[in-house]
Amino acid sequence: MSQLQRITIDPCQIQETQLFLTPQQQHYLLRVLRSRDGDKFIAMDGIGNWWLAQLIGEQGQILEPLEVKTELPVSITLMVALPKGNGFDDVVRCCTELGVTCIAPVLSDRTLLNPSPQKLERWRRIASEAAEQSERAFVPTILEPVAFSTAINECASTHRYICEARGDYPHLRTVLNKFSGEIIIAIGPEGGWTDQELEIAIKSGFEPISLGRRILRAVTAPIVALSLIAATCEV
Amino acid sequence: MSQLQRITIDPCQIQETQLFLTPQQQHYLLRVLRSRDGDKFIAMDGIGNWWLAQLIGEQGQILEPLEVKTELPVSITLMVALPKGNGFDDVVRCCTELGVTCIAPVLSDRTLLNPSPQKLERWRRIASEAAEQSERAFVPTILEPVAFSTAINECASTHRYICEARGDYPHLRTVLNKFSGEIIIAIGPEGGWTDQELEIAIKSGFEPISLGRRILRAVTAPIVALSLIAATCEV
Structure with missing residues (x-):
């Protein structure tokens, strides 16, 4: 089982496979969690949709949607x-x-x-x-x-x-x-x-x-x- | 009141304003809690009644009943x-x-x-x-x-x-x-x-x-x- 970091996003932050991170999310991923280029993380929209994403520089790349049944939607x-x-x-x-x-x-x-x-x-x-x-x-x-x-x-x-x-x-x-x-x-x-x-x-x-x-x-x-x-x- | 020590008593330990402490309660108050003559504490009977009491020597003196707000209504x-x-x-x-x-x-x-x-x-x-x-x-x-x-x-x-x-x-x-x-x-x-x-x-x-x-x-x-x-x- 993966120990992936999780962030909550607004669906409008996603355009095709690009995930535009806010400055706060960048701070959280890079400074607080110390994620590095290429690290995978989970983006969730707070209403039940999950995506596997990857950190590319200071932005995110959507890799695939995830199906999740036992996780909270928040x-x-x-x-x-x-x-x-x-x-x-x-x-x-x-x-x-x-x-x-x-x-x-x-x-x-x-x-x-x-x-x-x-x-x-x-x-x-x-x-x-x-x-x-x-x-x-x-x-x-x-x-x-x-x-x-x-x-x-x-x-x-x-x-x-x-x-x-x-x-x-x-x-x-x-x-x-x-x-x-x-x-x-x-x-x-x-x-x-x-x-x-x-x-x-x-x-x-x-x-x-x-x-x-x-x-x-x-x-x-x-x-x-x-x-x-x-x-x-x-x- | 919230900072006072509490002990659980049997209602029969109370006679008028006198609270007869058991040897265990005396040990707890005097040795464990290091209460002194004149210190106040709370006696509760486990079925909803609370009293403010005072240590007089090795026995208790009931001062007044207390109103209880911490129990569930069900x-x-x-x-x-x-x-x-x-x-x-x-x-x-x-x-x-x-x-x-x-x-x-x-x-x-x-x-x-x-x-x-x-x-x-x-x-x-x-x-x-x-x-x-x-x-x-x-x-x-x-x-x-x-x-x-x-x-x-x-x-x-x-x-x-x-x-x-x-x-x-x-x-x-x-x-x-x-x-x-x-x-x-x-x-x-x-x-x-x-x-x-x-x-x-x-x-x-x-x-x-x-x-x-x-x-x-x-x-x-x-x-x-x-x-x-x-x-x-x-x-």
């Missing part, structure tokens, strides 16, 4: 603060089963440790195994951990949410009613985001949301968020 | 086939966080082992801890494991669903639109229910439903189901 990036212990293994495993596109581990003010490169390899292996077990067509991308402030500046999706356990924010389920295409959801560590982190995220365009009235562990919250997003897209 | 029974290994610990922990009312472990045709009584004690302790951590007012009930055929005959709710990974069944999210009051949801083991089990359940009034197009592990499926039910009730 792109979901989970930005998640690294929890203590081995909790992140479960986050990667469960969220892969639930259809996540990209997992971006972030170091937050309350994250204790910077993980070793071995950890990243381990998470990628878990994602690959979980993708196979759940009969997905693609393996989600696991990015290298970066600081939260770096991560929030690198993403440009229109649908960006940050989960906050305390405070009177709308439930994720209610905001999902108006959602399609691409979504980025940020979930904090044990103890939650600091006030400052929340403030920075909101200023950067993230909408604060709630996952319900109970306090969820850092490992449970991403699974809940993915469950709700996947169910909304598939039904 | 009753959810999760009937779940015991998975392999320690997976059930995670099911109990996560589903308690998500607001489950009762967990009924069942032995299915593909369940390998009958768990020891120590396991049941362990799950009840996990449920109690998870209820405290997630700030619930109720500790969910964990029933003793019984055969699947026994369990399905013991339940009489009008809303009964059985999850099945294969087959073209409606998504849980769609059937939840017509739901209120009380729900029973049955989730199978690794490898799924046998055809015979599914048939028996359907004959007994269970409606087969899907949790999405990917194959979920036995540990993930209950968390997904609870996420969807909880979000539907709370929004």
Whole structure:
């Protein structure tokens, strides 16, 4: 099974076999994902159409349409603060089963440790195994951990949410009613985001949301968020 | 209030404004949490009542009852086939966080082992801890494991669903639109229910439903189901 990167495009970006990438998509593919000339990736239009594409310089070339039955019709990036212990293994495993596109581990003010490169390899292996077990067509991308402030500046999706356990924010389920295409959801560590982190995220365009009235562990919250997003897209 | 320590008590421990703590509770408050004379904490009886209490020496003093907002307005029974290994610990922990009312472990045709009584004690302790951590007012009930055929005959709710990974069944999210009051949801083991089990359940009034197009592990499926039910009730 291929571990291909995935981007969401507007159908009008395709002209015959040419895929005209936006500056944001070029930045994402070349800088964030470090794709190189000739690398293959998947272009999806957010409404169920998929194409295998190839990076030629800074533009895309459509190779063939793909038939996909077990993938969500949207792109979901989970930005998640690294929890203590081995909790992140479960986050990667469960969220892969639930259809996540990209997992971006972030170091937050309350994250204790910077993980070793071995950890990243381990998470990628878990994602690959979980993708196979759940009969997905693609393996989600696991990015290298970066600081939260770096991560929030690198993403440009229109649908960006940050989960906050305390405070009177709308439930994720209610905001999902108006959602399609691409979504980025940020979930904090044990103890939650600091006030400052929340403030920075909101200023950067993230909408604060709630996952319900109970306090969820850092490992449970991403699974809940993915469950709700996947169910909304598939039904 | 949210920052106060919480302990689960039996209502008979309260006499007027006196709260008689057990040696375990004294140990937890004084040694584990290092509470001091005069410190406030929350006592909850596991059936919806919360009190603000204060530590006086090694005993508690009830100060006032508290209003509880973290419980779901419905009753959810999760009937779940015991998975392999320690997976059930995670099911109990996560589903308690998500607001489950009762967990009924069942032995299915593909369940390998009958768990020891120590396991049941362990799950009840996990449920109690998870209820405290997630700030619930109720500790969910964990029933003793019984055969699947026994369990399905013991339940009489009008809303009964059985999850099945294969087959073209409606998504849980769609059937939840017509739901209120009380729900029973049955989730199978690794490898799924046998055809015979599914048939028996359907004959007994269970409606087969899907949790999405990917194959979920036995540990993930209950968390997904609870996420969807909880979000539907709370929004």
